[in-house]
Amino acid sequence: MGGHELMKYTGNVIKYGDNVDTDVIIPARYLNTSDHKELASHCMEDLDKTFVSRVQQGDIITAGQNFGCGSSREHAPIAIKASGVSLVIAKSFARIFYRNSINIGLAIVECPEAVDGISEGDKVEADLDSGIIRNLTTGKEYKTEPFPEFVQKIIENGGLMQSIANGIIA
Amino acid sequence: MTQKILAAHAGLEKVQAGQLILANLDLVLGNDITSPVAIKEFAKLGKDIVFDKNKVTMVMDHFAPNKDIKAAEQCKMCRDFCGEKEITHFYDVGKMGIEHALLPEKGLVTAGNVVIGADSHTCTYGALGAFSTGVGSTDMACGMAIGKAWFKVPSAVKFELKGCLRQYVSGKDVILHIIGKIGVDGALYRSMEFTGEGLASLNMADRLCIANMAIEAGAKNGIFEVDDITLDYIREHGGAEPVIFKADDDAVYDEVITIDLDNIEPTVAFPHLPENAKTFDEIGDIKIDQVVIGSCTNGRLEDLVAAADIMRGHKCAENVRVIIIPATQQIYLDAMEMGLLRTFIECGAVVSTPTCGPCLGGYMGILAEGERAVTTTNRNFVGRMGHVGSEVYLASPATAAASAITGKITSPWEVMSL
Numbered sequence: 391m392g393g394h395e396l397m398k399y400t401g402n403v404i405k406y407g408d409n410v411d412t413d414v415i416i417p418a419r420y421l422n423t424s425d426h427k428e429l430a431s432h433c434m435e436d437l438d439k440t441f442v443s444r445v446q447q448g449d450i451i452t453a454g455q456n457f458g459c460g461s462s463r464e465h466a467p468i469a470i471k472a473s474g475v476s477l478v479i480a481k482s483f484a485r486i487f488y489r490n491s492i493n494i495g496l497a498i499v500e501c502p503e504a505v506d507g508i509s510e511g512d513k514v515e516a517d518l519d520s521g522i523i524r525n526l527t528t529g530k531e532y533k534t535e536p537f538p539e540f541v542q543k544i545i546e547n548g549g550l551m552q553s554i555a556n557g558i559i560a
Numbered sequence: 561m562t563q564k565i566l567a568a569h570a571g572l573e574k575v576q577a578g579q580l581i582l583a584n585l586d587l588v589l590g591n592d593i594t595s596p597v598a599i600k601e602f603a604k605l606g607k608d609i610v611f612d613k614n615k616v617t618m619v620m621d622h623f624a625p626n627k628d629i630k631a632a633e634q635c636k637m638c639r640d641f642c643g644e645k646e647i648t649h650f651y652d653v654g655k656m657g658i659e660h661a662l663l664p665e666k667g668l669v670t671a672g673n674v675v676i677g678a679d680s681h682t683c684t685y686g687a688l689g690a691f692s693t694g695v696g697s698t699d700m701a702c703g704m705a706i707g708k709a710w711f712k713v714p715s716a717v718k719f720e721l722k723g724c725l726r727q728y729v730s731g732k733d734v735i736l737h738i739i740g741k742i743g744v745d746g747a748l749y750r751s752m753e754f755t756g757e758g759l760a761s762l763n764m765a766d767r768l769c770i771a772n773m774a775i776e777a778g779a780k781n782g783i784f785e786v787d788d789i790t791l792d793y794i795r796e797h798g799g800a801e802p803v804i805f806k807a808d809d810d811a812v813y814d815e816v817i818t819i820d821l822d823n824i825e826p827t828v829a830f831p832h833l834p835e836n837a838k839t840f841d842e843i844g845d846i847k848i849d850q851v852v853i854g855s856c857t858n859g860r861l862e863d864l865v866a867a868a869d870i871m872r873g874h875k876c877a878e879n880v881r882v883i884i885i886p887a888t889q890q891i892y893l894d895a896m897e898m899g900l901l902r903t904f905i906e907c908g909a910v911v912s913t914p915t916c917g918p919c920l921g922g923y924m925g926i927l928a929e930g931e932r933a934v935t936t937t938n939r940n941f942v943g944r945m946g947h948v949g950s951e952v953y954l955a956s957p958a959t960a961a962a963s964a965i966t967g968k969i970t971s972p973w974e975v976m977s978l
Contacts, residue, residue: 409744409833413941418920422623422630424597436943456745456778460939461920462680464597464696485749485780486680489710490696540580540710550698551601554705559582 401448408454430472458487504532577715588703589677597697611707617649657888660684660856672803687767689786721758723822728972731766732956740837748778765862854885858936867961876908877967
């Protein structure tokens with residue numbers, strides 16, 4: 391992974407509200423496994439039973455405040471990533487979910503204006519390198535802050551472990 | 561306090577809020593759910609050893625004693641890894657307790673430490689004056705490999721505690737009150753620092769409980785100013801030499817919130833967020849099906865004593881299942897010697913071996929559709945303790961015990977006729 395081309399994401403939006411917690415993203419009763427596909431098969435189950443059947447490769451989740459609050463379970467971003475979601479745009483993220491996503495290479499971005507301006511089913515294109523989110527359905531554009539350089543490096547190296555393997559972090 | 565500890569562990573004279581740093585770790589923790597993912601990540605580096613076998617700990621507490629075959633395999637993976645890497649502090653069934661009760665009890669954390677744990681409630685050790693925070697499994701793997709973690713230095717909210725808690729009111733009521741006031745993201749990315757003359761009336765169980773739930777306000781960590789109560793605790797439990805970091809007089813805070821402990825009442829957080837805190841003047845008749853007293857938040861000896869004081873001589877209400885879980889083997893033993901287990905069993909409660917089981921809807925007390933529980937745990941999200949149509953009400957051990965007797969959500973003040 392790495393390279394700026396890969397910081398571009400296009401997909402249809404599945405929209406949720408505030409305080410989506412890790413217990414609904416992946417209920418603890420499924421934490422007796424770390425198999426990515428199995429986790430993905432229960433993703434969002436307690437919030438939205440239709441998610442697993444309707445999510446398409448590349449889809450984008452938008453959500454309100456404090457997305458991913460609760461448990462530190464990395465199984466949550468893993469389940470989202472393995473379900474095919476390419477990017478999560480939220481008004482804000484809970485901090486452990488935020489760092490877990492960076493560490494495992496799930497693209498995330500905070501942009502309250504975009505969340506308010508994007509509806510369920512809209513087609514959205516995001517370029518995290520330039521920080522531009524474009525709603526292709528409405529034609530509206532939103533600007534976000536780019537990641538700090540240190541975080542950018544982790545993402546470009548394909549996650550935290552790869553950054554250590556590559557000698558970026560020692 | 562947090563910024564000073566982080567600076568010292570990053571080899572820097574000073575750090576500022578927002579700065580990204582790489583800090584040296586004094587302890588890296590994982591449990592039977594998060595460690596398997598970390599072990600797989602660690603394996604990708606092809607390293608034979610962890611950075612320091614005395615500074616990595618794994619506790620089999622979530623789904624242990626193994627609840628099913630998959631859980632058994634996850635525990636086995638941890639056991640094999642710890643054996644292979646000669647990890648000193650591996651806690652399996654028989655030695656284990658709920659991690660955040662166990663580590664302070666074993667003296668593994670001291671004031672001034674930087675601790676990460678692949679469990680969100682790792683923030684508990686802030687009660688000891690440590691910087692301690694929950695991370696994910698990949699961070700744990702990185703910590704095991706190089707003994708470091710990256711952090712964005714948090715800004716801080718100061719909680720100035722005044723006064724003294726009333727009878728049957730505890731740290732749990734304080735933290736539910738605070739989260740009710742500031743919300744589940746009220747301290748997002750920030751440090752909650754607890755100080756003030758009111759500290760004198762908070763025992764270590766109260767402080768550990770308050771720091772434990774800092775994450776439920778979105779905080780990066782919760783940290784208490786170190787005083788004699790902290791130092792006595794560390795000494796009694798054989799902790800390493802404490803290093804005390806004090807906030808400067810001119811330290812910068814995002815906000816200063818004064819909490820008058822005299823005014824804190826028994827408080828209950830209603831479904832489905834910990835911020836839905838209510839006091840009993842706002843609570844009507846709510847019938848319950850289950851009570852759980854335990855967890856990393858409230859499974860300590862002081863918590864069991866508080867519950868037993870209320871349950872002694874009473875019977876649990878008809879059709880209410882009461883589950884009591886001492887958080888560690890030592891607490892279990894102490895509770896036995898003090899006669900608390902007899903009190904609970906005579907009252908009609910069950911007493912279980914230490915486990916996180918019911919708190920996260922793992923096992924040992926799952927709720928059916930439409931059922932309600934009053935619990936001393938830390939989260940009341942949708943489906944947290946079982947069916948998505950069940951409800952969890954968070955409360956103190958005293959309130960949970962009072963509710964166990966009456967079969968509805970009840971203030972300990974009412975039962976003890978204060």
